[in-house]
Amino acid sequence: MPAPDAITADKLAKLLGTPRCPTILDNRRDGLRAEDPYLLPGARVVGEADHAAEHLEPLIASLQGPVVVACAEGHGRSQGLAALLRSRGIAAEYLEGGHAAWRAAGLPLIDPGKITARDAAGRSVWVTRSRPKVDRIACPWLIRRFIDPRAVILYVAPSEVASVAALYGGAPFDVEETFWSHRGELCTFDVMLAEFGLKLPALDRLAKIVRGADTARPDLAPEAPGLLAASLGLSRMHSDDLEQLEAGMAIYDAFYRWCRDATDETHNWPTNRPGGAS
CATH class of the missing domain: 3.40.250.10 (Rhodanese-like domain)
Structure with missing residues (x-):
């Protein structure tokens, strides 16, 4: 004890x-x-x-x-x-x-050498394209929940990602021809899991859902269309990207807990009928 x-x-x-x-x-x-x-x-x-x-x-x-x-x-x-x-x-x-x-115990450890340079407050800085949908919310969720809880996420015009990343010493992500981006059939979320060595069954299951939603492959997981629907809905509810990110954090928190704890649970109606009446 x-x-x-x-x-x-x-x-x-x-x-x-x-x-x-x-x-x-x-x-x-x-x-x-x-x-x-x-x-x-x-x-x-x-x-x-x-x-x-x-x-x-x-x-x-x-x-x-x-x-x-x-x-x-x-x-x-x-x-x-x-x-x-x-x-x-x-x-x-x-x-x-x-x-x-x-x-x-074989629990996950991450290589800090893979993390971008940090600002004066010790926070890592990550830069991506504005108006996020799937990967650009999923990746910040992963970063803040498993890599750097205080990470700074900057959403800018696609043409300015490289220059803003250079200006603030940040890491561009989910942008073509950058390290943190799609590789073959893998989306950026997959790449981050692999590069940081985050091997957890719940994250593996979530990655398949994210990949299906982000790459128009709903066949990968039955939950992928639901994540895509929630993501597109959030993008229309919020004109501010950071407000959308905060709302999206709750979505990914819920999907992660489902992947970890609730995949075998079902729900039906009516439930808990008194005396087992039919």
């Missing part, structure tokens, strides 16, 4: 990809992280220099909601930072067994 201020890898894994996922802080020593740079999905790096007061205070001020701190094996570094955060009124736990326990 974990300590009252600890969370197990299994429990934290169940929160991944959901709006309830805590902020994850990777608090390993710099040397250990250099040997094994892979991060828990969505984790923010807290380097050794960040423990200095001038850096720690801005970090604490930037935290919103619950926090999980992960060090190498769940000892003093993570327990200490979690305790310090709790003393500042932040709901903080440490990852029991640390990074080692997460890796031993």
Whole structure:
């Protein structure tokens, strides 16, 4: 049984990809992280220099909601930072067994080298075409739920994606002749899953739905036409792309939870008749 201020890898894994996922802080020593740079999905790096007061205070001020701190094996570094955060009124736990326990459980880790450069606030910047439909909502959802919860998404005119990405050091995506784009029959969502090594059954199932909706292949998944209908409806409801993204986050949250937890459930009417009357 974990300590009252600890969370197990299994429990934290169940929160991944959901709006309830805590902020994850990777608090390993710099040397250990250099040997094994892979991060828990969505984790923010807290380097050794960040423990200095001038850096720690801005970090604490930037935290919103619950926090999980992960060090190498769940000892003093993570327990200490979690305790310090709790003393500042932040709901903080440490990852029991640390990074080692997460890796031993075969849970997903991402290569931070695949993430674009970050802005002054430490946020990754991603740039794509305006007026999104499927991939350009699905990919930001994936980025914010599994790669960088604070990611900045910029929607601009198609002709300006490259120049805006260069201006802000961002990564262009879902644009032809860029790294983060369609490859053969795969859509950009598929490519991001593969490049970041995000292998989860729920994401694999969701990817097939996204691919079917995004590439006019409704035969790939029965749910693909429904996702396409919801996506096109949102694009007509919202003239502001960022407002559409916020609304779309809820759509993808729902599809992800269905893919993870509810694929065997059905619904019919009437239900729960008293006494089993027909």
